[in-house]
Amino acid sequence: MIVTDILFYIFASLAIISALVLVLGNNPVNSVIAMIFTFIFTAAVWIILQQVYLALLLIVVYVGAVLVMFLFVVFMLDLHVEKEGRVGRFFYALAAVIVCAIFATIISYAVTHVFAGASMQGGVGGLKIIGSTMFNDNNLYVFELIDFILLAAMTAAVTLTLRPKRKDNKSVNPSKQVKVRAKDRLTMVKIPSNKEGAKDGQ
Structure with missing residues (x-):
């Protein structure tokens, strides 16, 4: 096994772990950060597969723009995270085990059947080929x-x-707003009551 294969499995495993943290996390800020790491690890996998353009596009567009905006919105919102009980934690753990089993099955099938004997063709996602095509x-x-x-x-x-x-x-003039004093904003007006109005009518 060469170094690229080892790096591929390392970054793929980290991407899966960060994706699980994204799905199973209770804190939205941690979920957005986990999504950022998921995209970064996925971009690293694409770079290993010699798909440099897709990796850079993923980092620049999603990590650099979309997810940063999501993180800013989450920070601006006042979110109260409620504590999960034992039942909720049990279902989260059960879902994590099921997802890991599904991923392990898919990866084992892909390694033994799909990628067995397949040669990696470099340069398919290179900038030169994509630029000449576009x-x-x-x-x-x-x-x-x-x-x-x-x-x-x-x-x-x-x-x-x-x-x-x-x-x-x-429109609003900020300079005039600064110069306004508190006593100029409120005017006390004495309104006659109903009894005084009734006496005046008599």
């Missing part, structure tokens, strides 16, 4: 059209935020 003469105009569509969407989003100043527009 940016050839047939797909170049499609990418140019997509660029114009994205530019139009970005221009429309910026235009919607720029509202012209009108008299009926409601």
Whole structure:
């Protein structure tokens, strides 16, 4: 067994363990962090399989953008984690055993039947092959059209935020808010009661 095979099994095992922590965890912050590690270990497996483009895409798009946003949202929310009883822990442990058994069965079947005698073809997911396929003469105009569509969407989003100043527009002036004093915000008005109004009517 060569070094790449050892690294493959190590990163694959770590990805499975972090995925189990993601599913079985009670704390949402720990679950998001476990998902980040799952994607990182999966990207390492893809790099070992010489799929560099997919690995970089997974790290940049999901880990660098989506999961960081998820983690920020989870930190902003006020989540109260309730303690699980013994029954809940038992079902979690039973689910973990079942999932591990299923994964072990799938991996053993894949190693003995699917990957037996199969040779790894390097360069299938390389940047050179993907770039030459995507940016050839047939797909170049499609990418140019997509660029114009994205530019139009970005221009429309910026235009919607720029509202012209009108008299009926409601806006806030921070400098005026800072200068306002407490006594200027509240005015005490004395309203006559019903008895006083009745006496005035008589």
